[in-house]
Amino acid sequence: MILGIGVDIVDHQRVREMLTRRGTEALVARLLTPAEAAYCLRMFDPAPHIAVRLAAKEATFKALAGSFEARAIGWQEMEVVHDEHRRPSLRLSGRAAARAAELGVVRTHLSMTHGDTSAVATVVVEGA
Numbered sequence: 001m002i003l004g005i006g007v008d009i010v011d012h013q014r015v016r017e018m019l020t021r022r023g024t025e026a027l028v029a030r031l032l033t034p035a036e037a038a039y040c041l042r043m044f045d046p047a048p049h050i051a052v053r054l055a056a057k058e059a060t061f062k063a064l065a066g067s068f069e070a071r072a073i074g075w076q077e078m079e080v081v082h083d084e085h086r087r088p089s090l091r092l093s094g095r096a097a098a099r100a101a102e103l104g105v106v107r108t109h110l111s112m113t114h115g116d117t118s119a120v121a122t123v124v125v126e127g128a
Contacts, residue, residue, distance in 0.1 A: 003103050004125040006062025010051040011118050019047065031057075033079045052112045052119035053080050059123040060090060060108075064099045073099065080110070088112050090123065104128060 019027055024046075028037045032053060040049040057078045064070050077094040090108045092100050100108070109124040 001127045002124055003105060003127045004063035004065070004123075006059035006065075006123045007121070008055040008058035008062065009118050009120045010055040010058070012047045012051050012114070013117070015047045015051045015054065019050075031075045033076055036080060048114040048119060052114045052121060055119045055121035056080050056088070056090070056110055056112055056123065059110075059121045060092075060096065063108075063123040063125045064096065064103065067099065067102070069095060069102075070099045080112070100125065 024041075028041065028050070032040065032050065036053055040046040040053065043049050057075060057080075060078045061070070061073060064073065073095045077092065077096040079091040079093070080088050081091050082088055088110050090110050092108070103125065104127040105125045106128050107126040109126065110121065112121045113119070
């Protein structure tokens, strides 16, 4: 049973401007987990890779929405990880994991893509 769906789109240029304005290290440390940061920052152009992770996190917020506590989920409490076949998935911790447990989430589904100018992610949270 589908418990929640979220989708988000992030413009690459917006991410580039945020990186310039706030500083790459400070922004990445606030929005990404250390593993996500290491992955994105080793790319020639990290902006599309950061953008797609931000889209995934925003889509996760939307899929888990519906309570006061859900609004307090932090950026670091959602992480995009990849399996051995490079398929993306979500690792939830802290308030994100608590909200997922509250909803009865047994599985999350994540689809991400980025083109020349923008990144899109869709998240579906599934219950029993």
